[in-house]
Amino acid sequence: MYKQILFLLTLSTMLSKVIIAQEYETIEPPRKLTAKQAEIAEKNYLQYCALCHGKDRQGHVNDHAPSLKSASLFQSGVPHAILRPMSYGRTGTPMGGYLDEVGGPMTLEETWNLTYWLFEKSGVDRVKLSTNPVQGDIKKGERVYQKECSTCHGINGEGITAPALGNPSALAHNTDEFIRYAIRHGRKNTPMKAYQGILPEQSINDITAFLRNKASGWQDNKPVLKQLPTPAEYVVNPEGEHPNFTLKDDQYVMAEDLYKALEKKQKMVLFDTRVTSVWQTAHIKGSVPLPYYADLDAMIADIPTDVQIVAYCSCPRAAADHVVNKLRHKGFTKTAVLWEGIFGWMHLGFPVTRGDLSTLD
Template sequence: MRIRSSRAFAVLVCLAVASCGRGSATPPPPPPPDVVKPTPRPVPSPTEARVQLGQKLFANLCALCHGPDGRGYVADNAPSLVSESFLASASDAFLRTGIVEGRPGTAMGAYGRARGGPLSDGDVDAVIAFLRAGKPEPMPAAATATAGDATRGKATYTSTCKECHGDPAARGKAPYLANPVFLASASDAFLRHAIVNGRADTEMKPFGATLDAQAIDDVIAYVRTWAPEPAAPVSSQPPPVAAGKVVLNPDGKAPNFTLKEDRFVAAADVKAALDQKRRLIIVDARTPADWQRGHIPGAISAPYYDLALLDVVPDDGTWVLAYCACPHHASGIVVDELRKRGFEHTAVIDEGINFWHNQGYPMEGADVDAGH
């Protein structure tokens, strides 16, 4: 009995030792690490989302002339759109009309989808929200109309305003007040506020201390005499370019252009090349509505913001000329894209389409004199 008990005890000890050995050789796996969950991104509010969309659209479409922050004067004296004085007096309807309809005859094209542009109604609202972000709310519109004397106003305007703003016969460096869409959408209160308070951070100084209320009303009455019938609206996109219709004078000789700064060709040289039936391609870089109203005969529409439309342009050595009203920014984007694609002969028409029109050079379209 004693021998059996000793053996049994020895077996138990061996099993215990073996068990301990196995446990120390293979330790239990460590507990899984804590799972770190990513911090969810804050979801922007509807207002924030609209402002962000507006900022993106503004950067893509408007910044080339008005600047990325909307302070203006990057191209063609495009005005500031974020001056507090401007936004305090500009209604949303006024801003919307300017974006959708543009300013015919100026560098400001029609960007509303209803006019063949890229912006839906919601997009336009987003751009307005971006411009207004962090700015004071617009003032309530005044209901009283101006009772001024246009004859007296002409004298005051000539001595005080004409140097910068020009008149219907000659434009100045400041916003063109004789534009029909501007005059149809700008209220007397809007004009009065600009004259009295000026536009901070621009050359438009306040005249409230130098012109009395009657003199200001007289100036407004005079400016109102410039209002012609608004330009006829255009609503459709330009027709697709038919095969074989991109190149002008396909059997003609190549022109011999001398470029300024290896980039710009004079409008007079382009006119001469067309008269001589030289082989050319001409691209209108403005919005489709501007092309519809009036363009150089034979020019195709390829807006600066839709460069895929340049795919129809053959890369066969033909001179490709682009124009806009800026007169260099939108057309410059088109020429830069063509050069990036390897096109050898490209240039910007130096003086732009408004100069071309004012010289009496050939134009075609639905309303070639709109805004001029």
């Protein structure tokens, strides 16, 4: 019985490979990782990515971060559709850049190895896709998109419960064929179904052309890296009074209350708990990077115990909650999380300090 099941399973895997191969040519896997490289990649994944993408790469743990195990993504996206967002992030979304060049914690070698580790874990073959544009009718594509896709991806492709398809930095990296492949094949075990056979091929081409039309000629920016604050600079307004926040659910401070306290020059420590590259791009003035993956024990002696701490992120709270819970566990009681997150803060019109940018080649 067991053998029969195994035989059927093997047969169906072979068949699905044949089906893919008929439609698309498969291409050789990229280089293989050594055991040591794989071990470091796994450790990096758990430290930096699991918070949102999940321990098992299943996605949708926080912020609707997509699955990092779906077959169609790894058939069509290796290396660049994985490497680029991992390295530089997706502007305006909670996905920050992890490459050291932009202020993140990983070396170039580590980002490549993590890309291939994810690929190996997915267990699929790469398919060969052309880089030619997909031709379609933009107007017709928009009509189908609004009807079929906008509830999850947003009227302007800004992303709601699903990735921001109109995002300029995503469009700068993703080819037309990559997008079309995702629409045709969906993303297995996620809310993204396969539209092949549901929508006519022409409509899929039309939507692809419509999305491509939103590209803005975006280029990744390399910040001129700012010096990180030293412990002596942690406290904002050291001469000021202590704020007296009323916390929602004993944990959250509202953006408006935080803004007023800063206006009154009250004393506090602001922790930016996102990946440090996005602190480099823009942050609330006076904030100090304490990313969710930082080794708290190594920093603990530098954190004052008698000053109000406010942590924030863009997710809008997952990373900050994670850090504040750890701080509370270590006895820091005067701690709070910014309820709206930094995007909410910016939408309300409150100020941020921006980094200096130079364009990457």
